[in-house]
Amino acid sequence: MKKLALTGIAALTIISCTTTSSTTQNTSQNKTVGDNISDNQLMDKVQKDALKYFWDYSEPNSKLGRERYHEDNIYPDNDKHVITTGGSGFGLATILVGVERGFIPRKEAVKRLTTMMDFLAKADRHKGAWSHWINGETGKTVPFGKKDNGGDLVETAFLTTGIIQVREYFKNGNAEEKALAKKCDELWKGIQWNWYTKGGEKVLYWHWSPEYQWEMNFPLQGYNECLITYILAASSPTYSIDAETYEKGWTRNGTYLSDKEKYGLPMFVKHNGAEEYGGPLFWAHYSYIGLDPTNLSDKLIKNYFDLNKNQVLIDYKYCVENPKQWKGYGENYWGLTAGYSRNKDGGVGYDAHFPQNDHGVITPTAALSSFPYTPKESMDFLRFMYTQKPEFIGSAGPYDATSIHYDNWTTPRYLAIDQGTIAPMIENYRTGFLWKLFMNAPEIKQGLKKLNFKSEKYNIK
Template identity: 75%
Template structure:
């Protein structure tokens, strides 16, 4: 691939240069290497590994993130040129981490990001929104389902979250970087957020299709992973929503709050279809790669930090309780979120893993790793367990998507962009606050948050 950077060489160099590091069980197969590193070295290792998904294994024409990557080479042609909009937004943030940590050259990253912006400008759009999947060769929509062949506002929001971070990172750079920032700025400002209110209803809708119109009929109502969509819609200079759309749509007129607790921890909001435990952990991650929950509040939620941290801790405590008595669940092996899964017949499927409802003995590495800002001690224990005790759970682009100690160290040697793409950004937010600071520094975001009643003590938004 053009401009390919060998991160495996970089990672090996990092390991060899680390003081007090120790390689054990070394063989020609790098997957069987077990390492002993400091906490910072481990975070460098997993961040640079996860970056490979979006750098070495990107779709070759668009250079966007593939929907999935099959290291086991099973059915690779099914996904060869299918790129994912939301996962690619996470990939933009991952690339920024790579630049800031000097895992990849800044100049090469600018070239790649410019290429991506040019591709997205020509790709199919539906009132400014991109589709869930895009053909990386042609820019044409790849239907996610029969009626899902048009605009996907939530996936678009995840992409735009990354675009704004890219703009902020490069806007004061050299001429090439300023040009990149301008391209990203134009792209995100072209999304017609208010059009997705279906004729002015006080709620945003997830999908619109040129063939099926609004037939999917999926209003975005809290609480789940979609908060960022309302924040961006309120922040748009030309296609903004008003406060009532946020209040009546997302918060259901404030009725989405709850006094329920679990393990003594308040949940604060009614997680859709998961009111007892809070649902899969990606709900505490996708909207918060850029949106900083530290010191963030609104009329109904006094602390988004506590909301997210409690969500993660409830998942953690549930895994320790382990009501189904799965082998392996422990303080260092935990975390339930949507990913590949092991079906009863041993085949590979997909599930929104979460406490009780969809707990099948499968632990998804991104769940704990991408929770690093909320639970650094517990997430670090998981990271050490993976790299020091379970190297068979690690592949070319970091931890595999799904694992199970319970099923004799079962894993699927495959990756999903939406899972791999949250690891480096969320760990970086823990380490330096990079993406949080970039996103919250955007003037449109600050104005949008004020407009719908948010405050942030961390970023002086009142």
């Protein structure tokens, strides 16, 4: 499902499914972990579990990430080979975590990653960008919507972050690894970022279609999850944008700043359509799989880490306050973001959860992917899930949607775009591994300098 960077989140349409609420049928996976398990063992476990989504349940031909995987086997047959571009980018990062931690063999990973890059090189591209969904058997664009049948620049950005991380990880390796890195480099250089300014407007656009051209008409303006798109577009060695496009487009000429606070925490920016509490928590995750917010600043934001940390803490404090009195909400059970949801009839839908759109559904990726910002609160959630709520855990980690309020309702299903941020963001908390790969890429450093970002950690001045 698409994580919409809405100018007004309230306009989000819930995508309904015809299924009813259910709990997992795979009871062998649902044994409670002992209370004596250490924090490091718990982080290892959830990282290994999330890796299974992209290693064991990948699309068979392309080896990229499926849009969804349902343990209850309820999804349309034609979805089995639908791969998701952005989720696959998070999957690349997840696989690198698996290699670095010894969860999967390096040689096997190189072979699989090579298959992925070869597939992406032959798949449909639209001025270098990939579509939101791609058929994993044919490489053809699968329309996300009637007019959304061309390039998706934001999903392409999430994918490209992973591609650059793969390149950086293997570029000094053996001959096979260097060949993989070269394939990654060629894919990255083929994306025509500046095309997506619609003829030179000082803003990037999300979509372009050969059939419908610019009819989707969705400019990327802050603040939401799309910052990384501007970073990559400015960093491109072949089709880059200038700093003015970032300033006029993303920052809206600086007007996206906010002096509002919630729970005594400054928000710093206006969250599109969610200015009171901040948006869904994936806004603090997607751009930051590679972009290290630690003491990162630009002309307008003094510290991106504080921006993200405050957004997460506001969400956390809202759940602890629990103004709607949902059963279960509290210090061990919190986190609102987009994902599967519970419809009024008890069936499964999709929604962008955040404090102003709270339906009693907790999405585990929200707290788990927030580890860099809220390590204690995220660990409390992780420990609670694995030691107290085995019914919420499946073969690839916590299920996408849960609700204690509705009699421990869950749905035994996963989405790539949610499961894919868990292992990378936990690893960034533990070691900064993926941040270092991305931030030390030469083009990224140059792009950040172009946009007047500063980071002493990476010698960006």
